[in-house]
Amino acid sequence: MKMRLSPSIILRAGLSRAGAPRSGLFRTAVSRAGEGKGAAWAPLAGLALALAAWTLLTSPAVGLNPILEVFSPARALEALNRVVQQQRTWTHILVSLRRVGVGLAIAFLAGVPAGLLIGRLRWLERASSGAIQFVRMISPISWMPIAVMVLGIGDAPIYFLLAVSAVWPILLSTAEGVRRVDRRWIEMARSLGASSAEILRHVVIPAVASHVVTGLRLGLGVAWIVLVPAEMLGVRAGLGYAILDARDRLAYPEVMAIILVIGFIGWSMDALIRRIQAQRWRVS
Amino acid sequence: MIEVAGAGKDYILNGRAVTAFDGVDLEVRRGEILSVVGPSGCGKSSLLKAIAGLEPLSRGEIRFEGRRLDGPDPRIGVVFQEARLLPWLTVRENAALAARFAAHRRPGAAGEVDDLLRRVGLEAFGDAYPSQVSGGMAQRAALARTLLQRPTAILFDEPFASLDALRRMELQIWLVRMLKEEGTAALFVTHDLDEALIMGDRIAVMTPRPGRIHRIYDAPPKDRRALEQPETLAASREFWELKQSILADLRATGGLGEAMADAHVEP
Ligand SMILES: Nc1ncnc2c1ncn2[C@@H]1O[C@H](COP(=O)(O)OP(=O)(O)OP(=O)(O)O)[C@@H](O)[C@H]1O
Ligand SMILES: [Mg+2]
Numbered sequence: 001m002k003m004r005l006s007p008s009i010i011l012r013a014g015l016s017r018a019g020a021p022r023s024g025l026f027r028t029a030v031s032r033a034g035e036g037k038g039a040a041w042a043p044l045a046g047l048a049l050a051l052a053a054w055t056l057l058t059s060p061a062v063g064l065n066p067i068l069e070v071f072s073p074a075r076a077l078e079a080l081n082r083v084v085q086q087q088r089t090w091t092h093i094l095v096s097l098r099r100v101g102v103g104l105a106i107a108f109l110a111g112v113p114a115g116l117l118i119g120r121l122r123w124l125e126r127a128s129s130g131a132i133q134f135v136r137m138i139s140p141i142s143w144m145p146i147a148v149m150v151l152g153i154g155d156a157p158i159y160f161l162l163a164v165s166a167v168w169p170i171l172l173s174t175a176e177g178v179r180r181v182d183r184r185w186i187e188m189a190r191s192l193g194a195s196s197a198e199i200l201r202h203v204v205i206p207a208v209a210s211h212v213v214t215g216l217r218l219g220l221g222v223a224w225i226v227l228v229p230a231e232m233l234g235v236r237a238g239l240g241y242a243i244l245d246a247r248d249r250l251a252y253p254e255v256m257a258i259i260l261v262i263g264f265i266g267w268s269m270d271a272l273i274r275r276i277q278a279q280r281w282r283v284s
Numbered sequence: 285m286i287e288v289a290g291a292g293k294d295y296i297l298n299g300r301a302v303t304a305f306d307g308v309d310l311e312v313r314r315g316e317i318l319s320v321v322g323p324s325g326c327g328k329s330s331l332l333k334a335i336a337g338l339e340p341l342s343r344g345e346i347r348f349e350g351r352r353l354d355g356p357d358p359r360i361g362v363v364f365q366e367a368r369l370l371p372w373l374t375v376r377e378n379a380a381l382a383a384r385f386a387a388h389r390r391p392g393a394a395g396e397v398d399d400l401l402r403r404v405g406l407e408a409f410g411d412a413y414p415s416q417v418s419g420g421m422a423q424r425a426a427l428a429r430t431l432l433q434r435p436t437a438i439l440f441d442e443p444f445a446s447l448d449a450l451r452r453m454e455l456q457i458w459l460v461r462m463l464k465e466e467g468t469a470a471l472f473v474t475h476d477l478d479e480a481l482i483m484g485d486r487i488a489v490m491t492p493r494p495g496r497i498h499r500i501y502d503a504p505p506k507d508r509r510a511l512e513q514p515e516t517l518a519a520s521r522e523f524w525e526l527k528q529s530i531l532a533d534l535r536a537t538g539g540l541g542e543a544m545a546d547a548h549v550e551p
Contacts (some may be wrong), residue, residue: 187364188362189369193386203370206370
């Protein structure tokens with residue numbers, strides 16, 4: 001297919017996507033795509049720029065603070081090379097991944113059914129939205145003292161904190177998905193003789209699924225961010241602990257190296273889910 | 285085959301009852317194409333949904349093959365104004381959707397899909413997703429989806445309204461031929477007079493809301509040749525005269541609003 005975007009193609013694309021509103025959002029997406037010609041190098045340029053800024057800020061030549069030199073890209077990359085060869089780094093990574101996995105699973109098991117109900121029942125949505133918006137704005141880390149008091153020290157309070165941080169995006173996204181199920185699809189399925197159970201299975205659940213995955217992706221993002229401070233409190237493994245441990249050993253370049261590892265893993269997981277989503281549900 | 289008797293439909297809108305159509309008597313005969321024209325908002329879609337069993341009537345009844353209908357019947361297909369393809373399924377999976385439902389599960393149903401796609405000219409697009417095909421193709425995929433249920437009658441609600449004029453004429457001719465070959469009856473709702481005349485064996489004219497059937501015309505018979513050259517069909521004297529009569533009807537009943545304004549200007 002050619003890449004020229006004539007108005008009729010845009011219009012048809014908009015119409016053929018059953019239920020896609022021909023709204024401002026859609027038009028924005030099209031005009032942005034038009035602007036983005038030859039922008040393949042843009043992410044690389046952005047990375048190069050960030051690296052340059054990092055080099056400058058930590059460079060003794062710039063003289064911001066001589067101590068910053070230990071955090072420079074050169075020292076960090078050197079440390080990274082060392083760190084990834086150490087057995088204990090991989091243990092930290094696996095422990096962190098396991099915690100995020102468990103936390104996310106709990107958030108999923110709680111958030112999806114709640115989201116299905118809230119998306120379906122108007123009165124429940126009205127009753128709960130105030131409370132949800134309120135609780136959502138409290139940093140999950142604030143619950144730490146309570147979590148430790150109730151659940152003790154160890155993995156349990158971390159699971160709790162991760163679940164609490166990831167549950168909101170999953171819940172809200174699922175509810176949004178239910179609300180967005182196009183009633184015209186249901187009508188179409190009924191005209192084909194589908195029963196209620198068949199409509200649920202073949203229309204509603206697949207339609208909501210992409211929103212659930214979006215919620216999972218957002219939840220994972222928050223959980224990954226909350227993980228590091230959560231692991232700085234009272235545990236002896238995990239990437240958050242590894243940062244403190246490196247600091248205590250005065251291995252500053254290693255602190256930077258672990259920060260890079262955290263960023264890279266988070267980015268990879270997000271990219272992976274995006275890819276699955278784009279392939280499975282045709283959303284970008 | 286489909287008989288509508290004394291049918292009426294009220295909606296409750298902001299606590300007030302709005303009558304979409306009322307006192308509608310109509311018959312779709314075996315194998316015929318019945319066009320229904322009428323001004324915007326006169327209840328054409330509501331009538332179609334009632335026949336499809338998607339909305340209950342407020343008054344009257346609908347019979348299919350002599351039996352009272354109260355819900356969707358697997359032998360009646362519906363093609364909506366929008367294709368309503370499910371965006372997460374390919375064109376082939378969309379066309380095969382009916383086979384996932386118990387009402388249409390039969391051995392070999394899935395195998396018929398490729399044949400149907402060929403019939404609607406989409407054999408090369410089975411693996412494409414709805415967002416990757418044009419509006420006309422999406423509408424043909426929707427028709428394939430309906431055909432898989434082997435309907436004896438298909439209800440169309442302005443299926444070509446969102447297509448450009450050229451594409452629309454192409455599909456109209458193609459669809460008439462296909463329906464005639466299959467002997468499938470059709471109720472074809474439109475507010476495009478030319479379309480109603482090209483498609484229909486008979487044309488029912490509705491009044492403004494609450495819609496009633498004002499009159500039913502017989503269209504000039506269409507032989508194969510006429511269908512192969514719709515321009516000559518549209519230019520024929522009979523066609524033109526019939527169109528003037530329908531316009532006069534619409535004017536007399538106050539239904540010649542903006543929706544019909546384009547049909548009003550004529551050589
Ligand atoms: N679900 C509904 N709830 C309330 N009112 C409705 C509903 N559906 C249709 N109506 C009303 O019933 C009347 C007939 O609507 P309908 O869609 O059947 O008209 P139509 O002839 O198909 O119009 P158009 O040519 O614009 O498609 C309109 O006044 C409309 O506002
Ligand atoms: Mg309508």
